[in-house]
Amino acid sequence: MxxxxxxxxxxxxxxxxxxxxxxxxxxxxxxxxxxxxxxxxxxxxxxxxxxxxxxxxxxxxxxxxxxxxxxxxxxxxxxxxxxxxxxxxxxxxxxxxxxxxxxxxxxxxxxxxxxxxxxxxxxxxxxxxxxxxxxxxxxxxxxxxxxxxxxxxxxxxxxxxxxxxxxxxxxxxxxxxxxxxxxxxxxxxxxxxxxxxxxxxxxxxxxxxxxxxxxxEMPPLATIKMKEFVHRFSDLPVEQAWNVQAMMNFLLLQTTQDAQEGRTSFLERREPNYTGEYSGLEGFYENLTDEERVRLDELKRQIDW
Incomplete structure (x- = not known):
């Protein structure tokens, strides 16, 4: 190879x-x-x-x-x-x-x-x-x-x-x-x-x-969004880039389990355990069979679901 x-x-x-x-x-x-x-x-x-x-x-x-x-x-x-x-x-x-x-x-x-x-x-x-x-x-x-x-x-x-x-x-x-x-x-x-x-x-x-x-060890969804922000929006004027960053942060806070884990682990004074899961869907993907994962990944590439 x-x-x-x-x-x-x-x-x-x-x-x-x-x-x-x-x-x-x-x-x-x-x-x-x-x-x-x-x-x-x-x-x-x-x-x-x-x-x-x-x-x-x-x-x-x-x-x-x-x-x-x-x-x-x-x-x-x-x-x-x-x-x-x-x-x-x-x-x-x-x-x-x-x-x-x-x-x-x-x-x-x-x-x-x-x-x-x-x-x-x-x-x-x-x-x-x-x-x-x-x-x-x-x-x-x-x-x-x-x-x-x-x-x-x-x-x-x-x-x-x-x-x-x-x-x-x-x-x-x-x-x-x-x-x-x-x-x-x-x-x-x-x-x-x-x-x-x-x-x-x-x-x-x-x-x-x-x-x-x-x-x-970092929260994977936050690192993905940070890189996307840098690649796509960092050349914008400060006020516009800041607005995009703030919206991304709000999205992470509202939809990811890791954002909650970050806050909870800080308050409990322990090391965080970041899983990359969505809030309310904990364990959903991990509990799928291999066939169900393949189907879901195929659906993700389509637009009519």
Missing amino acids: SILYNTDGHIAVITIANARRANSLDKQHALDLSEAWRAAWDDRNVRVIILTGEGDRHFCGGHDLSIRDDVTPEEHEFLALERIFRPPSGYINGFQTGIDGGMADHFPRIHKPVIAAVNGWAVGAGLYLLLASTDIRIAAIGNANFRFGLISRGWVGAGPGATMLLKQLRYADAMKMLLADETVDAEEAMRIGLVNEAVPADQLMPRALELAKRIA
Whole structure:
């Protein structure tokens, strides 16, 4: 398998497993990665995801830029122009649309917390996978390196790397990465705010798992809504964003058991036990048979119930 997907309790681990080709992404790898994101999104038991690469040299070396030998130069030129002027349905900026509906299939903005365990180089598409799809980033000292990697080839990049660097870093730091196209190591990445932590390589996955376990203890419906708020509404003017946040909070208070558990456990001075259940429907889904769950999940994708 080119993309490994494993779960342990409430934690899913997605591993880009193409080390012999720098964990680069060709079309099949992109589709497989998209399916892994979809599996994590749809699994009710998954509360947090760790994204990493195979080996200790590359997190993701970008897209596989080799040209297929069954495509003629004329066909390649025609298809490149078609992508701009007549993109196929279900595509955005040349990429197949992802499960979030706004970004590409292999770097979606999933509404569950995502931790990047950056084990090696993140360059080109590997960098904007990091920027678009991950929330908390841990880098392995001595192994992790970051580079835009496109302007030195004469490109500004078809992906959202430049846009997201400017949104997530200070202007001067983002422009240095974009224009000088220099390599940024783990410790410099932490200094400029590209990653949260830089740790020894042998502590990378243990630290990622430690954080994942901490986040998995949080109320899952609240974390989903927090990420949705950040992705969809945080660029609004303050008054409008605040209004959306307040409505989300009211919804959580009125409809989730976890919101009540948070208050009760605080008053009783005990650790909370968050289940992700809806108020008045405690145990409903958990007590269904496998067949009943499949039917309910199918109904959820329909609009006529």
